[in-house]
Amino acid sequence: MAKAALQEEQAEDLDLELKRTQLAEAKLRLELTKRNLEEFEAAERERERNKRQTQFQLETETQNLRTTQEQCLHKQGAPCRRPLKGTKESALRLIKLPDGFSMVIHCPICRMKVFSPHPDDRLTARREGETEAQMQARIAKFEADTARFRELLAVVESIEVGGDAVELDTGTEVTFRNARTGNPIYPRRAWDQQTAPVFHA
Numbered sequence: 001m002a003k004a005a006l007q008e009e010q011a012e013d014l015d016l017e018l019k020r021t022q023l024a025e026a027k028l029r030l031e032l033t034k035r036n037l038e039e040f041e042a043a044e045r046e047r048e049r050n051k052r053q054t055q056f057q058l059e060t061e062t063q064n065l066r067t068t069q070e071q072c073l074h075k076q077g078a079p080c081r082r083p084l085k086g087t088k089e090s091a092l093r094l095i096k097l098p099d100g101f102s103m104v105i106h107c108p109i110c111r112m113k114v115f116s117p118h119p120d121d122r123l124t125a126r127r128e129g130e131t132e133a134q135m136q137a138r139i140a141k142f143e144a145d146t147a148r149f150r151e152l153l154a155v156v157e158s159i160e161v162g163g164d165a166v167e168l169d170t171g172t173e174v175t176f177r178n179a180r181t182g183n184p185i186y187p188r189r190a191w192d193q194q195t196a197p198v199f200h201a
């Protein structure tokens, strides 16, 4: 009887020991998990900080570029200290793009690029998901963009270098046409959503 009681006691001790070990193990795991989580959160905070930093730099660069373009007279013959304040002939160049309908007016001094508005943007038919007001706004923007583009175009066309109008042609031209009607199709372009910079004549 005494032997049986002793065995039982030993078994209980063993059980207790096992439970202690399991508890210690669980505590260790919890500690590790906590540490991993802390490391993960720290890395996440670091990433956030870097992202904000990059975004800030990008915004600053965009802002600087915009300011430069607003101040640029897009004219040649600028003094060294004031590279944007040229007094001679216009620096603007017209580039015809290979899609056969898009044109860009570019200033090599301030890197301003003004793209010709997309011809489909003047269409007086509501697009899918477009409200009447949105359509009106789109057409108004097309007209404003066209007016500005024409203004720039007039400047480019007034420049003559050795009797030739200044125009760069990319050489290749691909026009998409509707197979049935033969009407040209104008693909949307990557820059269509961008807002064009301000121009000073």
Ligand SMILES: [Zn+2]
Pocket (backbone or CB within 6 Å): 069, 072, 073, 074, 075, 107, 108, 109, 110, 111, 112
């Ligand atoms: Zn310029």
